Amino acid sequence: MQKKVACSFPDEVLEHVFSFIQSDKDRNAVSMVCKSWYEIERWCRRKIFIGNCYAVSPRMVIRRFPKVRSIELKGKPHFADFNLVPDGWGGYVLPWIAEMAGAYPWLEEIRLKRMVVTDECLELIAKSFKNFKVLVLFSCEGFSTDGLAAIAASCMNLRELDLRDSDVDDLGGHWLSHFPETYTSLVSLNSSCLGSDEVSLSALERLVGRCTNLRTLRLNRAVPLDKIANILGRAPQLVDFGTGTYGADLQSDVFSSLAGAFSSCKELRSLSGFWDVVPAYLPAIYPVCSRLTSLNLSYVTIQSPDLVKLLRHCPSLQRLLVLDYIEDSGLEALSSSCKDLQELRVFPSDPFGEEPNVSLTEQGLVSVCLACPKLQSVLYFCRRMSNVALVTIAQNCPNLTRFRLCIIEPRTADFLTLEPLDVGFGAIVEHCKDLRRLSLSGLLTDRVFEYIGRYAKKLEMLSVAFAGESDLGLHHVLSGCESLRKLEIRDCPFGDKALLANASKLETMRSLWMSSCAVSFGACKLLGQKMPRLNVEVIDESGPPDSRPDSCPVDKLYIYRSVAGPRFDMPPFVWTMDEDSALQVHALHVAEYNRKPDWIGVGTYEESIQGLRAKMPFVLYLAELSNTSQCSSQPLLSGDTTLTPPRPLLRLPIETLESDDKTQRSKEGKYMIKMRYSMNPTICFEIRPISTRSFPGV
Amino acid sequence: MTFEKDINIDATELRLGLPGTSEESERQASTTLRISNKRALPSVAAEKQCDQETAPPTKAQVVGWPPIRSYRKNNLQTKKTEVETSGMYVKVSMDGAPYLRKVDLKIYKGYPEVLKALEDMFKFKVGKYSKREGYNGSEFVPTYEDKDGDWMLVGDVPWEMFVNSCKRLRIMKGSEARGLGCVV
Numbered sequence: 001m002q003k004k005v006a007c008s009f010p011d012e013v014l015e016h017v018f019s020f021i022q023s024d025k026d027r028n029a030v031s032m033v034c035k036s037w038y039e040i041e042r043w044c045r046r047k048i049f050i051g052n053c054y055a056v057s058p059r060m061v062i063r064r065f066p067k068v069r070s071i072e073l074k075g076k077p078h079f080a081d082f083n084l085v086p087d088g089w090g091g092y093v094l095p096w097i098a099e100m101a102g103a104y105p106w107l108e109e110i111r112l113k114r115m116v117v118t119d120e121c122l123e124l125i126a127k128s129f130k131n132f133k134v135l136v137l138f139s140c141e142g143f144s145t146d147g148l149a150a151i152a153a154s155c156m157n158l159r160e161l162d163l164r165d166s167d168v169d170d171l172g173g174h175w176l177s178h179f180p181e182t183y184t185s186l187v188s189l190n191s192s193c194l195g196s197d198e199v200s201l202s203a204l205e206r207l208v209g210r211c212t213n214l215r216t217l218r219l220n221r222a223v224p225l226d227k228i229a230n231i232l233g234r235a236p237q238l239v240d241f242g243t244g245t246y247g248a249d250l251q252s253d254v255f256s257s258l259a260g261a262f263s264s265c266k267e268l269r270s271l272s273g274f275w276d277v278v279p280a281y282l283p284a285i286y287p288v289c290s291r292l293t294s295l296n297l298s299y300v301t302i303q304s305p306d307l308v309k310l311l312r313h314c315p316s317l318q319r320l321l322v323l324d325y326i327e328d329s330g331l332e333a334l335s336s337s338c339k340d341l342q343e344l345r346v347f348p349s350d351p352f353g354e355e356p357n358v359s360l361t362e363q364g365l366v367s368v369c370l371a372c373p374k375l376q377s378v379l380y381f382c383r384r385m386s387n388v389a390l391v392t393i394a395q396n397c398p399n400l401t402r403f404r405l406c407i408i409e410p411r412t413a414d415f416l417t418l419e420p421l422d423v424g425f426g427a428i429v430e431h432c433k434d435l436r437r438l439s440l441s442g443l444l445t446d447r448v449f450e451y452i453g454r455y456a457k458k459l460e461m462l463s464v465a466f467a468g469e470s471d472l473g474l475h476h477v478l479s480g481c482e483s484l485r486k487l488e489i490r491d492c493p494f495g496d497k498a499l500l501a502n503a504s505k506l507e508t509m510r511s512l513w514m515s516s517c518a519v520s521f522g523a524c525k526l527l528g529q530k531m532p533r534l535n536v537e538v539i540d541e542s543g544p545p546d547s548r549p550d551s552c553p554v555d556k557l558y559i560y561r562s563v564a565g566p567r568f569d570m571p572p573f574v575w576t577m578d579e580d581s582a583l584q585v586h587a588l589h590v591a592e593y594n595r596k597p598d599w600i601g602v603g604t605y606e607e608s609i610q611g612l613r614a615k616m617p618f619v620l621y622l623a624e625l626s627n628t629s630q631c632s633s634q635p636l637l638s639g640d641t642t643l644t645p646p647r648p649l650l651r652l653p654i655e656t657l658e659s660d661d662k663t664q665r666s667k668e669g670k671y672m673i674k675m676r677y678s679m680n681p682t683i684c685f686e687i688r689p690i691s692t693r694s695f696p697g698v
Numbered sequence: 699m700t701f702e703k704d705i706n707i708d709a710t711e712l713r714l715g716l717p718g719t720s721e722e723s724e725r726q727a728s729t730t731l732r733i734s735n736k737r738a739l740p741s742v743a744a745e746k747q748c749d750q751e752t753a754p755p756t757k758a759q760v761v762g763w764p765p766i767r768s769y770r771k772n773n774l775q776t777k778k779t780e781v782e783t784s785g786m787y788v789k790v791s792m793d794g795a796p797y798l799r800k801v802d803l804k805i806y807k808g809y810p811e812v813l814k815a816l817e818d819m820f821k822f823k824v825g826k827y828s829k830r831e832g833y834n835g836s837e838f839v840p841t842y843e844d845k846d847g848d849w850m851l852v853g854d855v856p857w858e859m860f861v862n863s864c865k866r867l868r869i870m871k872g873s874e875a876r877g878l879g880c881v882v
Contacts, residue, residue, distance in 0.1 A: 082762030082763070083762050084761065084762045139767075165769060226845075275773070299773055347770065348764065349774065351764045351771075410763065463765075
């Protein structure tokens with residue numbers, strides 16, 4: 001009998017060894033070694049990253065990993081940033097918080113991106129997690145400063161509160177005063193996205209003063225310039241500072257105290273904010289410039305000479321965000337001053353203008369690429385580009401990992417040769433062997449995709465707009481890019497063929513977004529049927545896609561792999577192509593769905609029961625199947641899912657359902673339960689037989 | 699000299715733009731939209747054909763392009779509107795009133811005018827102002843918060859200085875007002 005060496009270590013030893021393994025990939029590998037390692041590992045995994053909140057259900061996560069302390073979730077697709085995903089699409093974090101409140105009382109960290117967070121969620125967090133430390137809400141929405149007040153008031157061990165880029169209903173600055181006077185643990189506060197012009201300055205100053213571990217402080221626009229000195233004076237240990245408004249009438253005493261305050265911040269490495277800049281105040285930051293590694297000037301609407309003057313003081317700069325006011329000349333100057341530059345983002349000051357308002361062309365980017373050998377990450381908005389420039393960039397910056405180019409006018413050709421930019425982008429993917437992220441723009445044929453499929457072997461995320469000629473383009477990408485995880489496409493002539501031919505590829509990716517392309521409804525249905533581990537969601541605000549012929553293209557398509565099955569919280573304009581029935585999921589909505597509660601999706605009884613256990617009261621409504629635009633307004637049944645087990649809906653006596661000759665219901669067989677979810681948590685159900693006989697038009 | 703007749707100028711014209719659109723319609727569409735960055739304006743939407751699926755989007759209609767996040771767009775826009783609109787709106791609250799109002803200080807030429815406007819707005823009367831005693835004869839006293847965050851009596855400083863330093867107004871009432879030297 002052979003002894004297995006691995007099993008001769010006690011569990012505690014293995015657990016201790018595993019505690020040194022932090023990365024998800026490594027942890028996953030560890031868990032696959034053998035059953036006992038799987039068991040040990042799952043009990044000691046503390047940190048979970050879920051790139052798509054619908055890929056898995058909260059219960060499944062909790063079942064496998066019972067002792068999680070830190071969770072990161074992402075919700076909406078990336079194109080939601082540009083208003084391509086309609087409101088109400090989903091990404092609600094409440095079901096997660098509700099489940100974790102019971103299962104993870106020692107949860108310390110929640111990081112969310114593009115999710116809908118309500119004040120109720122924040123209150124639940126504040127109430128449920130006694131050792132809560134980190135809350136990061138990146139591009140989230142749905143909450144107000146009242147929710148933040150709840151967090152401030154209850155979370156005694158809070159270290160980090162980061163609201164970056166979130167859409168917050170800012171009811172004024174009083175939430176800051178909810179941090180008790182005894183609270184001193186704050187390390188990082190980013191409230192720069194708050195939009196109200198009211199802020200409680202005294203509460204802020206006191207908070208900053210007593211939190212001696214504060215390292216990051218990013219203020220919002222409401223904080224005036226003349227208050228900065230006072231705040232910095234209380235936190236000279238800051239490493240990362242974001243100003244509020246950085247403009248005022250020039251007063252020498254304000255200037256000198258500002259300059260004094262900055263110079264006493266010896267640890268300062270990163271600056272941001274700078275709304276409404278008055279150039280005369282910029283020299284106040286010169287004392288810290290030589291140590292700065294990160295500078296965000298993307299709200300600074302001053303001209304190139306003033307920008308250059310500032311940048312000449314920043315030789316250590318690694319990261320720069322700036323508006324195109326910097327112009328080609330400014331970028332040239334940047335490239336000679338800042339040799340350590342790793343990341344450059346140039347945003348357009350007048351993106352919707354007809355004519356260029358600044359002299360920023362491809363030359364600016366080329367000069368930086370020629371002179372800054374460490375450049376890795378580029379985001380560049382401009383109005384013209386050439387293949388020769390792209391080739392130069394590719395050859396001189398082979399270490400690029402992120403390259404996002406946005407030529408503002410769609411389908412703009414090489415301005416020198418009038419050819420497509422295929423060769424230029426081809427050079428980028430060929431030379432930059434570690435490229436992980438790429439965004440294309442300009443005039444592009446299928447050839448560019450051929451290059452991408454051939455060379456971009458490490459590419460993980462690709463964004464495509466107004467490009468390509470045929471399905472061959474999409475096919476090159478899906479069949480060639482081995483590391484592809486996220487693909488988002490808009491306004492390209494890609495149709496069914498490439499998608500269906502590469503269906504299995506989609507299970508190896510996190511998600512695929514296609515909008516304003518040429519994928520037919522029929523293909524979506526087929527894909528949904530063939531691939532049970534994919535959720536194929538059709539988004540169409542103009543009505544049910546099956547009211548049109550199968551050959552009609554769908555407006556928007558979002559496909560993602562999931563082990564959780566179709567989701568429960570879809571709004572009426574999202575349809576999931578299910579393997580159970582291809583035409584399924586007519587979203588039944590009551591009048592204007594954006595004012596009435598939204599409908600959660602459809603599932604089997606078992607799945608709905610899972611949803612029921614989210615601990616909300618429910619009301620059961622009856623649906624009239626023959627007329628899918630109405631449902632009865634008489635509630636049939638109501639209850640409270642805090643009772644476990646939940647009320648057994650299947651045993652509902654049939655006589656309490658309205659009889660209707662046009663529809664067929666049977667006591668036997670699976671019932672479909674549709675949940676309606678609303679912001680004031682009342683869940684409404686309708687019972688529908690799953691039999692296709694009852695669906696009109698099948 | 700006669701080349702123009704042989705060459706189809708339009709076909710060889712070099713320009714930037716989506717295929718299928720003509721420059722005139724683009725110019726027209728985009729000038730009407732230059733004022734606002736929102737999605738399709740009603741006037742432009744009405745010009746479009748009925749079956750929207752088949753009509754290619756005109757330049758102005760492209761949603762989510764260029765790919766700039768809304769808070770960035772808003773920040774640029776706010777800057778512009780601040781420059782365009784002249785007006786100095788400040789909030790006005792009155793003790794006991796359920797909601798606040800806003801007045802534009804720039805439209806008034808002096809204290810009497812703005813006080814009269816406030817009196818009309820909130821249906822009260824201020825007392826008589828004197829430098830020594832403040833407002834005499836009424837339980838309502840107009841105050842304002844200045845740039846330093848301090849609460850000041852309206853009327854003490856020259857009008858121009860007041861307009862430039864006033865951040866918000868508050869009509870105080872009753873006992874609180876007495877502290878400012880009001881004699882009821």
